[in-house]
Amino acid sequence: MLRVVVAALAGLTLTAQAYAADVPTEIKIGTLYASSGRFASISMPVYSSLKLWADLKNADGGVYVKAFDKKLPVKVVAYDDQSNTATAATLYNQLITQDKVDLLVADSGSVLTAPAVTIARDHKMFLFDQTGTGASFFSKDNPYIALMADPVSTIWPKPAADFVIHDGPALGIKKIAILYSTNEFTGTQANAFRKFIKDSGVPVEIVYDQGVPTETTNYTVIINNINNTHPDAVFTFGYAPNDIAFLRNVADVGVKFKMLFVIYAGLEKELLEKNVGDKGLEHVFTYVPPSDMEYPVNFGMNLPTYKAAWDKKYSDGKLEFGLNAVAGYTTGLVIEKALSVATSLDQMELRRAVFSLSGNLKTLCGPFALDETGGQIGELTPLGQLEPDGHGHLKFVSIYPHETATGKPVYPRP
Amino acid sequence: MLVYALVAGVLFGLYFSLVGIGLNLVFGVMRIVNLAHGDFLMLGAFVAIGVVTLIGIDPLFAAPLAFVIFLIVGLLLYWILVPRLQGSANPEMLSIILFFGLSQVLEAVTTIFLGTSERSIPSRALGTVFSTVKVKLFGGSPDSGGGPIEILGQGFPASWVIAAITSLVAIGLVYVYLYQTRLGTLTRAVMSRRDEAFATGIDVDRVSAAAFGIGLGLAAVAGIFAPFMFGSVTPAFGADATVTSFAIVVLGSLGNPLGTALGGVIYGICYMVVQTYLSSWADLLPYVLLIFILLLRPSGLLGRRVRVA
Numbered sequence: 001m002l003r004v005v006v007a008a009l010a011g012l013t014l015t016a017q018a019y020a021a022d023v024p025t026e027i028k029i030g031t032l033y034a035s036s037g038r039f040a041s042i043s044m045p046v047y048s049s050l051k052l053w054a055d056l057k058n059a060d061g062g063v064y065v066k067a068f069d070k071k072l073p074v075k076v077v078a079y080d081d082q083s084n085t086a087t088a089a090t091l092y093n094q095l096i097t098q099d100k101v102d103l104l105v106a107d108s109g110s111v112l113t114a115p116a117v118t119i120a121r122d123h124k125m126f127l128f129d130q131t132g133t134g135a136s137f138f139s140k141d142n143p144y145i146a147l148m149a150d151p152v153s154t155i156w157p158k159p160a161a162d163f164v165i166h167d168g169p170a171l172g173i174k175k176i177a178i179l180y181s182t183n184e185f186t187g188t189q190a191n192a193f194r195k196f197i198k199d200s201g202v203p204v205e206i207v208y209d210q211g212v213p214t215e216t217t218n219y220t221v222i223i224n225n226i227n228n229t230h231p232d233a234v235f236t237f238g239y240a241p242n243d244i245a246f247l248r249n250v251a252d253v254g255v256k257f258k259m260l261f262v263i264y265a266g267l268e269k270e271l272l273e274k275n276v277g278d279k280g281l282e283h284v285f286t287y288v289p290p291s292d293m294e295y296p297v298n299f300g301m302n303l304p305t306y307k308a309a310w311d312k313k314y315s316d317g318k319l320e321f322g323l324n325a326v327a328g329y330t331t332g333l334v335i336e337k338a339l340s341v342a343t344s345l346d347q348m349e350l351r352r353a354v355f356s357l358s359g360n361l362k363t364l365c366g367p368f369a370l371d372e373t374g375g376q377i378g379e380l381t382p383l384g385q386l387e388p389d390g391h392g393h394l395k396f397v398s399i400y401p402h403e404t405a406t407g408k409p410v411y412p413r414p
Numbered sequence: 415m416l417v418y419a420l421v422a423g424v425l426f427g428l429y430f431s432l433v434g435i436g437l438n439l440v441f442g443v444m445r446i447v448n449l450a451h452g453d454f455l456m457l458g459a460f461v462a463i464g465v466v467t468l469i470g471i472d473p474l475f476a477a478p479l480a481f482v483i484f485l486i487v488g489l490l491l492y493w494i495l496v497p498r499l500q501g502s503a504n505p506e507m508l509s510i511i512l513f514f515g516l517s518q519v520l521e522a523v524t525t526i527f528l529g530t531s532e533r534s535i536p537s538r539a540l541g542t543v544f545s546t547v548k549v550k551l552f553g554g555s556p557d558s559g560g561g562p563i564e565i566l567g568q569g570f571p572a573s574w575v576i577a578a579i580t581s582l583v584a585i586g587l588v589y590v591y592l593y594q595t596r597l598g599t600l601t602r603a604v605m606s607r608r609d610e611a612f613a614t615g616i617d618v619d620r621v622s623a624a625a626f627g628i629g630l631g632l633a634a635v636a637g638i639f640a641p642f643m644f645g646s647v648t649p650a651f652g653a654d655a656t657v658t659s660f661a662i663v664v665l666g667s668l669g670n671p672l673g674t675a676l677g678g679v680i681y682g683i684c685y686m687v688v689q690t691y692l693s694s695w696a697d698l699l700p701y702v703l704l705i706f707i708l709l710l711r712p713s714g715l716l717g718r719r720v721r722v723a
Contacts, residue, residue, distance in 0.1 A: 036521055036650045040530035083650070182694055212689070213697035215654065217644040218426070220571060221686045222693060224418045241532055245645025252537050252571030254562040275534040275646045318529030 023068045026075045027345075029054070029335065030101030032091050032112065037083020038215070039109050041240055041271065045324035046108035046130055046331075051076060052313055053332025063336045067344045074335075077101055081112060089115035096123045102345050103128060105331060108324060109239075110134035110153070110185035111214075120144050126347040126354070129374070130331045131324065134184030135192075138373035144347065145374045146354050148334050149327035149365050152375035153188035157237075159383040160261060160285070161196030163400040163409075164204060164233065171411045173259065177208035177231035179222065179238075179246075186237040186263070187211065193235060207231055217241060219249040226257075232412075233259035240264040244275045251280045258412035261285040265386060266292070266396070268322035278394050281386045283413040288384035288396045289323035290365045298362040300333040306364055330365040337361055385409055418568050419686040425570060425578040427682020429636070429643055431675040432581035433655060434662035435588060436632035442605040442669040443625035444496070446509040450517040452655030454484060454630045457520065458637020459647040460528065466535045472543040473535055477580065477635050484634035488627030496622065517652060524649035532646035540573045540642055573642035584635060585675050591628070592671065601625055605669060661700035665707050667714030676715055 033047035034040045054074045057063050062073035077099050081088035088107060092115055095101050104120055105128040106113040113132025120127035127145045129137065133153040137145060150156070164173055176197070180190035190211070197204055207229040212222065216238075223246070226234060234257045236246055243264040250260070265272050266286030273281065294303045301309065306329060310321055319325065334354060342353035354370075358378075361368040369378025382398045387410065389395040397407035437451040458480045465476040499505045499512060562569030592598040600621045604611045612618045640647050640655075658681075666677025681703060689696040707714060 035530060036525055038650065040525075040648065040650060041532055044530050211694045213694065215697050216689075217646075218689075220574070221419050221422050221689050224422075224568070225415055225690055228415060241646060241648075244532055244534065248534070248537060248645050249571065252562060252573060254569045271531055275532050277536050316529075318531065320531055 023070070024072065024102070026073045027063065027065060027103070027339065028075050028077055028099065028101040029103045029105055030077045030095030030099055031105035032079055032081045032088055032095075032107040032116075034083040034107060034112060035080045038239075038241070039083040039107075039112055041320075042131075042268075042324050043083070043108040043112065045319050045322065046328040047078065048314060048319055049310070049325050049328030050105065050130075050332055051328070052309065053329045053336075055313075056309070057332070057336065063339055065339045065345075066341055067339075081107060083112065085111060085115050088112050089119060092116045092119045096120075096125055103335060103350065105335075106130055106132055108132075108327070110137070110188075111183055113137065114184060117142070117145060124347055126350045128331055128335060128354075131327050132185075133188070133376075135188040136184065138371075138375040140373055142373070143351055146351070146370055147374060147376035149330040149379065150323070150376060151380050152371075152377065153185060154192045154375070155377060155380070156287075157189050157193040158196060159287075159380065159400050160235065161193050161200075163383050164197060165200040165202045167400065167409070168204060168233070169202065171409070173204065173232040173411075175205050175207045175229070175231045175233075177226045177229060177234045178206060178210075179208070179226065179234070179236045180211050181214040181216065181238040181242050182211040183214045183239075186214075186239065186242075189237045189263070190235075193237070208234075212242075214239060214242070217245045219246045220253055223249055223253055223255055227255050231257065233257070233261070235261045237263055240268050240271055244272060247272070247276045247280045247284070251276075256413060259285060259409075260413065261383075263287060266323075266381070266384060268320060268324065269386070269394070269396075270320040270322055273394065274320070278388070278392070281394055282388060283410050284386050285399070285409075286384060286386065287381035288398050289326075289381055290379065291322050291326045292396050293382075293398070295364060295366045296362060297364055299337055300329070300363050303364045326365055330363050333363050334361070334368065415690055416687070417566060419690040420683060421565050421568070422570060422574070423683030423686035424679055425574045425682070426643070426686060427679035428578040428581040428675075429574070429639060429678070430658065430662055430681055431678030432577075432584050432632065432636045432639075434659040434666070434674045434678055435585060435671050436629035436636070437656075437659045438663040438666070438669065438674045439588070439625050439632070439671045440629035441663065442671060443601060444509075444622050445506060445608070446496075446499075447513070447660070448629065449510060449513040449656055450520060450652070451629075451633055451659055452652030452657075453517045453520040453524075454487075454633040454652075455637040455640060455655045456524065456647060456649060456652040458484065458634030459640040459651070460524065460533070460637075461634065462638040463533050463535055463641065463647075466539050473540055473638055474543060474576070474580075477638050480634035480638055481631040485627040485631040488630035489623050491630070492623040492626040496626070497619070517656070521649045521652060528649060530648060530650075532648055534641040534646040537571065537573055537642060540639075541576050571642070573639065577639040577643060580635070580639070581678075584632060585672070588628075588632070588671055597621065597624055658700050661704045664714060665703055667716040670714065670716050673714055673716035680715070 034043035054076050058073045062071040079091040104125045106116040108131045110132045117137045121144045129147045131150045133150045135154045180186045243262040265284045267289050338353040358370040366379040383400040384396045384398045386394045387397050399409050440448045461480045462473040462476040563572050563575045604621045662677040666673030
């Protein structure tokens, strides 16, 4: 009998030692950022916001990891891809094969996420896609990806298209112009927008439909060409530098489009106010991002609390507060919640954990909901318009959908 | 549409002449490709942003300031870097590596101090000195500046016209320097045959230092207008500017600063026409022009005249 008890105790001791040896000292999160190059201004806020989440969690003793039933600190292993996709591909590989990170998080934006999608899939590593919304990333045969903080580009422009379809005819919108930058993010948005309009059968004619290279920073001639087609509404899909140049050129050549939609007037309003000025943004239609719209949360900080934390940590004014400054934190929240329900760090178990949050998690980015391919379909941004607030600044007026509308559209633009 | 594209192309092209002329002056005299050229342009842009932000005056006043600052920077850099470079076994190849490194350092340091975000200047700020003078002389509203300027019945950004006129003045001054001053004559002698110039007793180092300083100064002056021509600038802006400058310089003629003026205008017109009719392909233009000119006329459009002169 004594022998049996001793053997059992020895077995338990060995099991406990083996378990202790398996428990990591930290959770390694691998990611990339671009400190220079074309995508630095959208990458650095996302990375800084993810870091903010990690720092806050580590100050609190780490995140609860169900797989080990204990709190563990998180370590963000990050490299600078300098906005270069080739460099990004090498570094994503390095994170997986050399650093052996537990979780892989993509850099910001579709261009720098694109290399990660293939690499993650090849290594059977689940990709926490922060803001890469390109349609081609999400397919039924790729289980290794989910979009955290932006709607997938195939549905993102739906509120804008629905506005044209449902409210456009009454306003007199019969001819529209579409201008887009030829990359995965904005190209997909333009394609989706065009498809929504065409499929609706609404009597709206697309009188201008052109793509320009993403590097375009001069639109004077293009604006003149668009103006010659006499559109009732102009929809441009570009990155922040594109939108800054476009809006400045519109003001510089003295053209007044009846309706003008640009993406980043909303997503990075602070940045565009600095570069375009309030006058150039008045009455511009755009998306109303979660950085300017308070959603009820059931996990993490709400918008005012988070903004205060951001302002405290990044008080030097080098980073603007916009959608991207919220996106990294939202990714952190999804990671935290997923770790709290995943029974192991196996990549497919992490996927199951992330998908289990769909429809149940509400962060400051809005309700988290995934479709079967991992595309984000919950955090939709309404269509809004930037209007003077009477105190020398601009405010968002939500226009469409009508359920969330806070005002009526100003059309045509005065 | 074509007329608009052509006029816009001339204005845009004249500005690009200013962007490229400093690079060509440096190459013509020193046979060095300054791969940090675009980064000095970027620094010039931040000088303008600083002047407007801190002092609140017309960024046009930043042009002479930037020129003088970067002339001095150029002279200092020349004496620090170039004599050691010229003493090496393969100075031309080493210069490419060295200036590439300098470009990276300038971008990184600027990023550290100013961040990565886009920065700009309100369009109405450029040329306020003219509207102020106009108001004083003829009366009218003081905020009437900054609007479009009519050319052939079509509106063009006032900043483009001011940038194009400034470019013409700068190109004219480079012409005067090269053809009407003693240092300019010596500069042309060095550009023509560096070894012979050295053999005849010309202080090649002094001429080269002046050319390097003027080259950087001109880049910085071009940078003053960059926030208006490109919407905004970031510390990473320099690399693209260097590539476009290089294409323009080769188009006009490598080693002939005045050929750059022609190269810039041709580039500008081609860019605007392509943007009008084949907008998706517009960014390929510098490289396509580069390949065509190297295949059809490797010495550039004005190459022959310069070598003979």
